[in-house]
Each structure stands twice: as C-alpha cells, then as structure tokens.
Amino acid sequence: xxxxxxxxxxxxxxxxxxxxxxxxxxxxxxxxxxxxxxxxxxxxxxxxxxxxxxxxxxxxxxxxxxxxxxxxxxxxxxxxxxxxxxxxxxxxxxxxxxxxxxxxxxxxxxxxxxxxxxxxxxxxxxxxxxxxxxxxxxxxxxxxxxxxxxxxxxxxxxxxxxxxxxxxxxxxxxxxxxxxxxxxxxxxxxxxxxxxxxxxxxxxxxxxxxxxxxxxxxxxxxxxxxxxxxxxxxxxxxxxxxxxxxxxxxxxxxxxxxxxxxxxxxxxxxxxxxxxxxxxxxxxxxxxxx
Ligand SMILES: [Zn+2]
Ligand SMILES: [Zn+2]
Numbered sequence: 001x002x003x004x005x006x007x008x009x010x011x012x013x014x015x016x017x018x019x020x021x022x023x024x025x026x027x028x029x030x031x032x033x034x035x036x037x038x039x040x041x042x043x044x045x046x047x048x049x050x051x052x053x054x055x056x057x058x059x060x061x062x063x064x065x066x067x068x069x070x071x072x073x074x075x076x077x078x079x080x081x082x083x084x085x086x087x088x089x090x091x092x093x094x095x096x097x098x099x100x101x102x103x104x105x106x107x108x109x110x111x112x113x114x115x116x117x118x119x120x121x122x123x124x125x126x127x128x129x130x131x132x133x134x135x136x137x138x139x140x141x142x143x144x145x146x147x148x149x150x151x152x153x154x155x156x157x158x159x160x161x162x163x164x165x166x167x168x169x170x171x172x173x174x175x176x177x178x179x180x181x182x183x184x185x186x187x188x189x190x191x192x193x194x195x196x197x198x199x200x201x202x203x204x205x206x207x208x209x210x211x212x213x214x215x216x217x218x219x220x221x222x223x224x225x226x227x228x229x230x231x232x233x234x235x236x237x238x239x240x241x242x243x244x245x246x247x248x249x250x251x252x253x254x255x256x257x258x259x260x261x262x263x264x265x266x267x268x269x270x271x272x273x274x275x276x277x278x279x280x281x282x283x284x285x286x287x288x289x290x
Pocket of ligand 1: 073085118119
C-alpha cells in the first residue's frame with residue numbers, strides 16, 4: 001500500500017495534464033492558453049499535442065504567468081489491435097508518428113515518462129487494454145469527451161487498473177482543444193500538493209500521487225492516520241470512502257444540508273481506498289488511493 005500521499009504539508013497548485021494548442025489540432029496558441037488558464041487561477045499546464053513532444057525550454061517566449069511543462073499525446077494501434085490515446089508527461093526526444101504507437105510508447109517509457117491512459121471509454125478500450133501496458137495512471141474524467149458524447153467518465157477503468165495496480169493514479173483533465181467542435185476548458189483539473197512550483201517538484205509530486213482530481217469541489221485537507229481518513233472540503237452533498245467491488249462508506253444525504261468535513265474508518269481488508277466528494281451540482285472530485 002502507498003505511503004501517505006497527503007501528509008507532506010506544502011501548497012496546492014492547480015494544473016492540467018492534457019491540453020492541445022495550434023501546434024497540433026488545438027485552436028489556441030500557447031500565449032492564448034496561458035492568458036486564459038492563468039486567468040482562472042492555474043499554476044501549471046502540460047503541453048500534450050498529438051505526437052509533438054514539447055520542449056518548453058527551447059520556447060523563447062515562454063512567459064511567466066504560469067509554469068509550462070513538457071509532454072505529448074501518442075495515439076495508434078498496438079500489436080493486439082487495440083486503439084489507444086496515451087498522454088505522456090515528461091521531456092522526450094526522437095518520437096514521431098512514423099515509429100508507430102507501440103514503439104513510441106516504449107520510447108516514452110524508456111525516457112522516464114509518466115504514462116496516462118487517456119479517455120478509454122471514448123476509445124472503446126477493454127479492461128485488458130488497461131492492464132496490457134501497465135500505465136502509471138488513467139484519466140478518470142475527460143472534460144472534452146464528456147461534451148462530445150457524454151463519455152467523459154472513466155471511473156470503471158480506474159477500478160480495472162486498481163484491481164492489479166493498487167497505486168494506479170487518477171487524472172481529471174480538460175483535453176482542451178478550444179475549437180468550435182471542442183469548446184470546453186477548465187472543466188476538469190488536478191490540484192498538486194508541493195512545496196514549490198518548479199517542474200521537478202510538480203512532476204515528482206504527481207508521480208507520488210500527491211494531488212487530487214476535480215471537476216469543481218475542493219479538498220482543503222486530506223488526513224490519514226492509521227485507519228482513520230478525515231477530510232475538510234468545500235460544501236459538498238456527499239463524501240464517500242470507496243473500495244474494491246461493492247465496498248464503500250458514505251456521508252451526506254439527498255435532502256440534508258451540505259457539509260464541509262467527514263471522517264471515515266478504513267476497513268483493513270480493502271486492497272485500496274480513495275475518497276470521492278460530490279457537490280450540489282453533481283460535480284465530483286477524487287483523491288488518489290490512500
Ligand atoms: Zn486523445
Ligand atoms: Zn488529447
């Protein structure tokens with residue numbers, strides 16, 4: 001089981017791990033994205049254009065309104081015939097669509113990338129597809145896919161992953177393109193707990209799962225002491241400690257007052273557990289496994 005992911009002190013930094021620009025099929029330049037996202041309180045953004053490994057340090061006009069970080073989105077078919085989109089966080093060399101999806105994925109992993117299975121429901125992926133490549137994380141929620149055809153929710157895929165990799169990370173992401181066909185942004189993000197806002201500190205915290213994913217609600221505090229999990233949040237209608245299969249505990253009610261704190265006792269026989277909160281508009285947020 002993981003060491004306590006949320007006990008480090010530090011500050012919360014808002015960011016997005018999945019964004020497209022005019023460098024691939026997005027509608028906004030990096031400068032426009034920076035102004036838009038910084039205006040909504042973002043601290044960092046990853047550049048994840050299709051098959052274009054970004055190199056932030058080589059960009060002469062990287063401004064300082066927020067921290068840009070390197071990444072890429074790979075897509076294609078693996079040797080079993082499954083179609084994938086995979087967001088890779090990190091700085092990569094030598095990736096090109098010509099090498100094919102599987103070679104690209106292996107190259108990104110060799111170079112230390114953090115590999116996130118993107119929008120698996122929208123792709124029609126199977127549980128076997130989740131397990132085959134041992135991804136570091138899965139997008140539990142993809143805002144643009146939700147807008148496109150209501151297939152943004154990938155919670156089931158995270159559970160498929162957790163059944164074999166109890167530390168697998170969850171990511172809520174915009175996948176923002178900001179075009180007429182893909183207009184959404186600032187609908188799903190992560191909040192990273194780190195001491196400083198540097199590329200190394202942010203990526204290291206993400207690797208260790210020291211963040212939560214949200215479509216709206218806020219975790220002010222996530223405290224784990226032994227079997228006890230205590231949270232303080234923005235006003236929410238429900239809080240749930242979620243485990244494998246049918247296991248779960250709930251606080252809240254359909255008709256009662258909103259609440260801002262909850263405490264759970266985590267059963268010893270659960271292979272993994274995380275907390276989900278849900279606000280009065282049905283928007284949710286998720287910790288990583290505790
Ligand atoms: Zn994609
Ligand atoms: Zn994408």
